[in-house]
């Protein structure tokens with residue numbers, strides 16, 4: 001492999017997957033031994049194509065930080081299930097948190113394992129949360145007419161074989177009250193050849209994206225370096241298959257927290273018709289401390305990025321995906337942080353505003369003290385905490 005290569009792969013190439021840190025190029029034996037200790041705990045996976053995006057001469061390369069294990073992951077910080085997904089798991093591999101939305105966790109594999117993944121627990125050997133038999137999930141959705149949209153996730157559903165994906169999409173299409181199917185995927189970034197090399201997949205997607213029931217791809221691009229020519233070709237094929245693509249990603253220290261880089265990503269995505277949908281506050285997940293950014297810092301960086309974007313590129317919402325709901329951070333001033341429940345586990349909370357004292361160190365709802373007249377029942381700090 002050529003050092004600093006961007007994409008010297010032909011469009012027909014099938015990149016090989018790597019699971020062993022010892023297979024990594026350009027690292028010393030000592031470095032590989034250190035990485036192996038991390039990968040023994042939190043699985044490592046990538047492929048030749050994605051590795052080719054790394055500038056190995058730059059220790060702070062964002063793609064390197066995203067995919068290559070780091071000893072900081074072994075620090076005892078955060079929780080394996082930071083959003084308490086177990087409390088909304090209604091069947092094996094089926095989550096039902098918001099009335100109209102169900103999640104099917106259909107695989108525990110991805111095109112690569114992001115080091116900051118909030119579902120990294122799924123990749124642990126002793127965890128068995130995913131379902132490879134979707135019948136129970138399909139029956140659950142059939143019995144709940146309030147569910148009008150289903151998110152296929154995991155893991156990354158695009159690692160599944162085309163035949164199995166077709167089976168899942170067809171089963172969902174036969175349920176009349178399901179009007180939207182979304183697929184959460186980082187495959188257009190990790191391995192766009194998945195779309196380029198499989199015309200049958202593209203026809204299956206097209207077949208399940210008719211004009212009145214569009215199929216959505218919720219893509220996961222973190223950095224403009226991922227938007228290679230090969231990737232753009234993958235996106236073009238998806239759009240040709242009538243799939244609607246949007247993007248969402250977390251704001252992460254050293255990967256996606258630079259306002260100029262964020263703006264470049266959102267602008268580029270708007271040019272290729274993949275609008276940025278959400279940017280997430282990093283969940284306090286086990287081993288993710290080095291990626292964390294306080295809410296106030298993240299808010300101002302996002303606002304700075306928005307200034308460099310067209311209106312179409314900055315439709316993004318900055319949200320905290322908390323156990324109680326998807327909470328939008330709508331503003332920060334000298335004294336306060338203004339939050340709004342964009343989606344809520346308890347429907348009564350939907351659209352509820354919460355105003356908290358500004359705390360420049362806080363990175364999660366539990367650390368935000370509510371102002372008198374507003375409720376934050378999750379606040380766990382000291383009474384004196386907060387500004388003003």
Ligand code: SF4
Pocket residue numbers: 109110111112113114117118119120154155156185186220
């Ligand atoms: S692609 Fe998604 S599910 Fe897979 S490791 Fe990355 S963040 Fe986690």
